[in-house]
Amino acid sequence: MKPHTSSADRQLTRMDVASVAAAIAGAQQASGEIPWCEGDKTDPWDHVEAAMGLSVAGCHEASRRAFAWLMDAQLPDGAWHAEYRNGVPVQKRRDPNMSSYIAVGVFHHYLATGDRAFLEWTWPSVAAAIEFALSLQAETGEIYWSLNPDGRVDAMALLTGSSSIFMSLKSALAIADILGEKRPRWQRRLLRLGQAIARKPYLFNMTKSRYSMDYFYPVLSGAVTGEAARKRVERYWRKFVVKGQGVRCVSDQPWVTVAETAEFCLALDAMGNTPLAHIVFQWICEKRFEDGSYWCGFTFPDMVIWPEERMTWTNGVMLMAADALYGLTPAGRLFRHDFWKARLPELCPAS
Secondary structure (H helix, E strand, O other): OOOOOOOOOHHHHOOOHHHHHHHHHOOOOOOOOOOOOOOOOEOHHHHHHHHHHHHHOOOHHHHHHHHHHHHHHOOOOOOOEEEEEOOEEEEEEEOHHHHHOHHHHHHHHHHHHOOHHHHHHHHHHHHHHHHHHHOOEOOOOOEEEEEOOOOOEEEEEOHHHHHHHHHHHHHHHHHHHHHOOOOHHHHHHHHHHHHHHHHOHHHOOOOOOOEHHHHHHHHHOOOOOHHHHHHHHHHOHHHHEEOOOEEEOEOOOOEEEHHHHHHHHHHHHHOOOHHHHHHHHHHHOOOEOOOOOEOOEEEOOOOOEOOOOOOHHHHHHHHHHHHHHHOOOHHHHOOOHHHHHHHOHHHOOOO
16 A cells, blocks of 8 residues: 555554455355344345445455345335345335435445446346335425335434435436436435425434434535535534544443444545544544454443444445545545535535
8 A cells, every 4th residue: 555644644554454344355145245244134224335345445346246135135116124134134124215325335336446337237226226215205305214014104204314315316316327317306306305404304203313323414415515514513513522532323322433433534524624534533543453343332431342243334434434535446535515516516405
């Protein structure tokens, strides 16, 4: 790896990219499925997050196998079950956020590789997943969080989940544009969803305000940008950010999680505050095991690692954050608001 000179850049030299990727690849099953860790469950969202980490590290064949498994497991309505073990569904709720996230992973892989054939191969699954997610969108813009196994819609809305779906819809529209597909209805639905996230917080009636993801996911997804993003980060900084350590998973618990901290770095970089993203990233660069993989989380001030499992999705998002900050691949720009403003200007919310 090319040596770096600045103190911030030197943090990357202490991340062994190959070892972090190996922690993901080592847990991947022959089928392509990537569980949370060996012997644990698999959910579609975290499976994609882990595959994105493999794409950053150049493990493109392993990443493609992950998407192949996902497409094979897709249900006729375009969704996936919420949880699998060894390919067998064990939680049959269908979640539009988990299901639509394939679009983010597919577009990310394309940015990393430039492989148009991969987009063509995955497009039917991406399109079906987006249609499933939009089937659960309310007239007021928010997206209901679940379709129960008996077919009943759980008409609650999560701010984090809807924000993630906003990112998935943007990615799907970008893929559609590359492939020459027209999806004006998706564009209208995306605008409606973005307006709900940015301007109508009361619609998200399944409150998770204790969780840091509700804090920064609207910014990470690009639904909240510009001055509104800056104010949101400042307003809740003390509630969630522990200086020198990272981001709390839950505001009232002394527990920092590496994945949420890495995602927060992505959000800071996305809104243009890359210097602060570097500082926060430095706080977690050394939070790793002897094999180079990263802790899931730790308590403070006693610094107890908890849980001790090596989570594939934590390692995936650490690679994504490193990519955004150090330009390992062209996919590092995926979350940046200016990237999307240039690509889909008519769909970007007003700052």
